[in-house]
Amino acid sequence: MDRAEIANEKVVSSVSVAYGDVEPQGWDAQNTKRLLRKLDWHIIPFMSLIYLLCFLDRTNIGNARLDHLEQDLNLHGLQYNDCLAVLFPFYIAAEIPSNIMMKRVRPSIWLTFIMFCWSVSMVGQGFVKDYSGLMATRVFLGIFEGGLFPGVNYFITQWYVRKECGFRMALFFSAATLAGAFGGILARGIAEMNGVGGKAAWAWIFILEGLLSVVVSLAAYWCIYDYPATARFLTEPEREEVQRRLLAEQGYLSNDFNTKYVWQAIGDWKIYIHMFICMAGFCPIYSFALFLPTIIKTMGYTANEAQLMSIPPYVAACFFTIIASWYADRVGKRGIFMMSFQLVALLGFGLLCGSGKASVQYAGTIFAAIGIYPQIPLGMAWNSGNIGGSLKRGTGIAMQVMGGNCGGIIASYVYISRDGPRYITGHSILIGIVR
Numbered sequence: 001m002d003r004a005e006i007a008n009e010k011v012v013s014s015v016s017v018a019y020g021d022v023e024p025q026g027w028d029a030q031n032t033k034r035l036l037r038k039l040d041w042h043i044i045p046f047m048s049l050i051y052l053l054c055f056l057d058r059t060n061i062g063n064a065r066l067d068h069l070e071q072d073l074n075l076h077g078l079q080y081n082d083c084l085a086v087l088f089p090f091y092i093a094a095e096i097p098s099n100i101m102m103k104r105v106r107p108s109i110w111l112t113f114i115m116f117c118w119s120v121s122m123v124g125q126g127f128v129k130d131y132s133g134l135m136a137t138r139v140f141l142g143i144f145e146g147g148l149f150p151g152v153n154y155f156i157t158q159w160y161v162r163k164e165c166g167f168r169m170a171l172f173f174s175a176a177t178l179a180g181a182f183g184g185i186l187a188r189g190i191a192e193m194n195g196v197g198g199k200a201a202w203a204w205i206f207i208l209e210g211l212l213s214v215v216v217s218l219a220a221y222w223c224i225y226d227y228p229a230t231a232r233f234l235t236e237p238e239r240e241e242v243q244r245r246l247l248a249e250q251g252y253l254s255n256d257f258n259t260k261y262v263w264q265a266i267g268d269w270k271i272y273i274h275m276f277i278c279m280a281g282f283c284p285i286y287s288f289a290l291f292l293p294t295i296i297k298t299m300g301y302t303a304n305e306a307q308l309m310s311i312p313p314y315v316a317a318c319f320f321t322i323i324a325s326w327y328a329d330r331v332g333k334r335g336i337f338m339m340s341f342q343l344v345a346l347l348g349f350g351l352l353c354g355s356g357k358a359s360v361q362y363a364g365t366i367f368a369a370i371g372i373y374p375q376i377p378l379g380m381a382w383n384s385g386n387i388g389g390s391l392k393r394g395t396g397i398a399m400q401v402m403g404g405n406c407g408g409i410i411a412s413y414v415y416i417s418r419d420g421p422r423y424i425t426g427h428s429i430l431i432g433i434v435r
Contacts, residue, residue: 027241035241035242038233039242040168042231043168043225044172046223047152047156047172048172048174050148050152050220051152052175052178053179054118054149055175055176055180056186056209057209058145059183059289059290060183060186060206060209061084062183062291062292062293062294063186064187064202064205064206065294066294067194068201073130074130074131079131081413083134083138084411085408085409085412085413086142087408088406088408088409089142090146091408092402092406093143094143095146095150095399096262096395096398098398099151100262106226107155107227110151111147111152111224112217112224114147115148117144118140118141118144118145119214120214121210122209124210125141125210126204126210150398154398157397158227159242161245161246165329166378166380166382167322167325167329169325169377169381170321170325171325173380174318176285176289177317177318179314180289180310180313181310184308184310184314185307188307190204191303262395264392265392265395266395271400272403274382275399275403277338278376278380278404278407279404279410282376283410283414283430283433284345284430285372285411286408288369290411291415291426292310292313294415294420295415296310296362296365298423299361301358312366314369316369316370317374320341320374321373324341324374324378328381329381334379334382341370342371342375342435345367345368345372345434346371348365348367348370349368349427349430350431352368356422376404414426414429414430
């Protein structure tokens with residue numbers, strides 16, 4: 001039994017609570033708010049930074065494409081799309097094993113390990129010479145990135161009660177939208193390095209952004225706090241209170257490592273519904289992230305203009321993702337918000353489909369981004385809030401994200417070069433999926 005489990009047993013034996021009792025004597029609303037603020041400052045920013053870099057490394061190939069990636073690597077037909085799609089089967093396969101490892105190994109060790117490995121894979125992507133080299137590096141990127149998103153969502157549920165998770169998951173996932181904006185800025189600046197050291201700008205995008213992730217991974221071990229029972233930034237009463245709140249909500253559902261809880265998750269039909277919902281959410285997100293610079297460029301803008309013009313849609317999406325999840329936590333509703341944002345997404349893709357005017361199409365990208373990005377944290381909070389027991393919850397979250405990333409395989413082939421410059425077929429496919 002590790003230190004976290006021993007401390008957890010002490011809390012169970014020393015604090016008698018009723019199921020659902022969230023405010024014990026001595027911890028009024030003001031003290032609880034102060035405690036949550038302390039958790040937020042120590043947990044969410046670094047987790048968001050890690051996911052920003054993860055999503056950036058996964059999708060920066062869309063920015064690199066504008067700097068002659070296909071021509072330099074002699075990619076033809078659907079080979080570029082194949083390089084996008086090959087990441088996802090390995091990404092999906094890694095998710096459940098990775099979340100199980102999060103239970104067996106301390107998060108600070110496991111997350112540091114996978115981040116360092118995907119960062120090295122990203123740097124290696126800058127040195128590839130042909131199609132097979134790019135395919136190989138994308139495989140390794142998928143293997144090591146696959147554990148982060150479900151892992152961090154599971155990690156958040158080990159610190160916050162259900163009604164508090166949605167907003168925190170949104171703060172974390174909003175890093176994906178910031179990655180799109182940040183990636184556009186970086187790609188525009190790195191474009192000026194074309195030819196430096198005999199390497200093209202697209203190669204420098206991979207190398208420099210990969211090195212940035214390597215640096216952050218080296219600090220991750222000391223910046224990630226494993227569990228409330230061992231958190232150095234909390235006092236002993238605060239550690240006990242965080243654990244007490246979690247125990248009060250889940251009752252006496254087991255947190256032990258036992259494979260029967262994995263099989264319970266696999267046999268839960270409700271999780272499969274969330275897998276399909278998540279797939280319908282991630283498909284347009286990956287399509288957007290991987291192809292937005294190309295879509296904007298075909299509106300009649302230069303490559304450098306397209307890199308910069310990809311920023312506003314992501315900024316708008318970030319704002320609405322955070323606000324919607326905060327309000328959804330307040331009112332305790334998820335589904336109605338998801339349906340509302342689906343309508344906004346339909347408006348966006350409808351504008352992209354229905355107009356040949358560049359300004360209208362660009363407005364469509366903004367509405368589409370606002371409509372698709374809030375879906376994921378809302379859906380993740382909905383699913384995780386309905387699963388009890390930490391191992392079953394971790395497995396259920398991983399299953400949900402597995403379903404979501406099946407959407408990434410579809411997304412890789414939504415926008416085909418021969419359908420340009422309007423990409424009406426691709427936009428129409430996404431309208432059908434969002435509906």
